Amino acid sequence: MNILRLFSSRPAPAPAPPSAPIARERLQILLAHERGMRGQPDLLMLLREEILAAVSRHVTLDPDKVIVRMDRGKNVSTLEVDIELPNVPGPKLAAAG
Amino acid sequence: MAKVLVVTSGKGGVGKTTSTAAIGVALAQIGQKVVVVDFDVGLRNLDLIMGAERRVVFDLINVVQGVAKLPQALIRDKRLENLCLLPASQTRDKDALTEEGVGRVLEELRTSHDWILCDSPAGIERGATLAMRFADEAIIVTNPEVSSVRDSDRIIGMLDAKTVRAEKGERVEKHVLITRYDAARAARGEMLSIDDVLEILATPLLGIIPESQDVLRASNVGSPVTLNNPASSPARAYVDATKRLLGETIAMTIPAERSGLMNLLRGRRAA
Numbered sequence: 442m443n444i445l446r447l448f449s450s451r452p453a454p455a456p457a458p459p460s461a462p463i464a465r466e467r468l469q470i471l472l473a474h475e476r477g478m479r480g481q482p483d484l485l486m487l488l489r490e491e492i493l494a495a496v497s498r499h500v501t502l503d504p505d506k507v508i509v510r511m512d513r514g515k516n517v518s519t520l521e522v523d524i525e526l527p528n529v530p531g532p533k534l535a536a537a538g
Numbered sequence: 539m540a541k542v543l544v545v546t547s548g549k550g551g552v553g554k555t556t557s558t559a560a561i562g563v564a565l566a567q568i569g570q571k572v573v574v575v576d577f578d579v580g581l582r583n584l585d586l587i588m589g590a591e592r593r594v595v596f597d598l599i600n601v602v603q604g605v606a607k608l609p610q611a612l613i614r615d616k617r618l619e620n621l622c623l624l625p626a627s628q629t630r631d632k633d634a635l636t637e638e639g640v641g642r643v644l645e646e647l648r649t650s651h652d653w654i655l656c657d658s659p660a661g662i663e664r665g666a667t668l669a670m671r672f673a674d675e676a677i678i679v680t681n682p683e684v685s686s687v688r689d690s691d692r693i694i695g696m697l698d699a700k701t702v703r704a705e706k707g708e709r710v711e712k713h714v715l716i717t718r719y720d721a722a723r724a725a726r727g728e729m730l731s732i733d734d735v736l737e738i739l740a741t742p743l744l745g746i747i748p749e750s751q752d753v754l755r756a757s758n759v760g761s762p763v764t765l766n767n768p769a770s771s772p773a774r775a776y777v778d779a780t781k782r783l784l785g786e787t788i789a790m791t792i793p794a795e796r797s798g799l800m801n802l803l804r805g806r807r808a809a
Contacts, residue, residue: 459727464684465734472691472738479695 474513485509492522500526540648543655543783544673546697548689550660552681553717556753558657559587559762560773561677564780566621567764570652573612575644576626577669578659579635585625588615589760599627602639608646617765622651633664640668662696672702675711675783677744681718682730687738690714694741713744715779720749721792732792745779746792747772 478484489509496502506525511518545558555578562574575598576584585591590613596606601624608624615621624647627634647654658669670676676697680690697710704710716735723729736743747753752770756763764773778788 457728461724461727461730461734464730465738468684468687468738471688475688475691476695479699 470513485511488520492524496524502526540651541653541674542644542648542672543653543675543677544658544670544697545655545677545679546658546666546670546693547660547679547686548662548666548693549681549686552679552686553747553753554660554679555583555587555657556757556763557677557679557715557717557747557776558584558655560756560764560776561780561783562588562621562653562655563618563762563764564777565653565655565783566615566618567777568780568784569620570784571620571650572653572655573622573624573647573651574655574657575624575647576657577635577665578657579626579665580628580631581659582626582628584657585613585623586760587757587762588623590615590623590625591760594625597625597627598640598643599630599634601643602635608643617761635664635668637668637671641672644672662692666693667696667700670697670701670710673697673710674703675713677713677715677783678739678741679715679717680735680739682716682724682732682735684730687730687735690739694739712741713783714739714741715744715747717747718749719746719792743790744782745775746790747775747779748792 489507492509493504493507502524508523510521545554547554558574562572566572574584576582579599585594593613596611600606601608601611611624613623644654656669656673659665678690678693680686694712697712698704701710714736716732720729724731732746748771750770750772752767753763753772756766759766763770764776767773781788
């Protein structure tokens with residue numbers, strides 16, 4: 442079968458595309474962020490704690506079920522907050538209602 | 539006036555010790571009085587690269603703790619009389635280094651040398667912070683590779699914040715030294731280019747050391763590449779970098795590996 446391939450008109454595999462521009466872009470995005478963070482408290486930890494405090498004033502929740510995630514893009518970053526609430530209303534919620 | 543120069547990088551294995559030895563030799567060859575100091579406590583290697591591993595009696599920690607006097611611990615190079623080595627301890631741990639003690643030893647070295655080259659350990663722990671603490675100038679050794687560039691950026695931030703000079707509102711003069719550069723791969727877009735690295739780090743370039751077999755050959759025999767094979771491309775690049783360090787203006791060329799049949803034959807014979 443391999444010999445047949447010699448005669449086929451299939452082109453030779455293209456060389457791998459240059460990867461240096463990807464390295465450069467990844468570094469630029471990462472370092473722009475890391476430089477801003479230097480010497481500052483961890484922003485995500487801070488957000489997580491304050492969101493947790495705000496929500497738990499009204500709803501009983503398990504602190505382990507609060508996930509704060511950040512996805513950084515070149516121009517826009519997204520902050521994703523995922524809080525799992527128990528189905529049974531907690532005492533605080535009942536009291537508030 | 540004596541200058542304390544730290545050779546640092548953050549990341550390990552990028553060529554700090556090789557560069558310290560090669561530049562130390564090049565400075566001494568120009569006639570400067572040089573001491574190279576190994577700060578990598580517990581994992582010393584500068585002695586081995588300098589070919590002085592069997593002559594170590596006392597080390598930096600012995601001097602810091604007052605067990606030995608500085609002249610007893612300094613190892614004079616057998617090939618260059620104005621080059622000395624102050625080795626690190628192989629057995630003690632890095633906590634034995636104190637800021638006060640290191641400062642005192644460096645002050646004493648300043649009185650008798652033109653250049654004090656501090657070979658930093660990798661990382662950002664005590665050994666690395668003390669190696670840069672008293673620096674007047676810094677060489678940040680960087681490979682054209684993402685993790686090395688990122689760590690260099692972090693180290694540059696520390697040089698601007700955590701050195702004695704920075705705390706006094708003065709600057710540590712910083713230079714980037716790119717090592718293990720492969721011009722052919724960079725031209726094919728397989729490796730970060732010099733411009734990419736410099737644009738990202740925003741720090742002046744001291745030199746470009748090409749990837750070369752001569753570097754390994756030099757460390758095999760315990761003779762810094764600038765001494766072992768002065769005609770080789772990395773040695774010439776180190777000498778150029780050293781002259782720039784002394785303020786000379788030298789065009790930034792990327793020394794190419796010699797190639798061709800003759801060189802192949804010569805390389806065979808030399809190897």
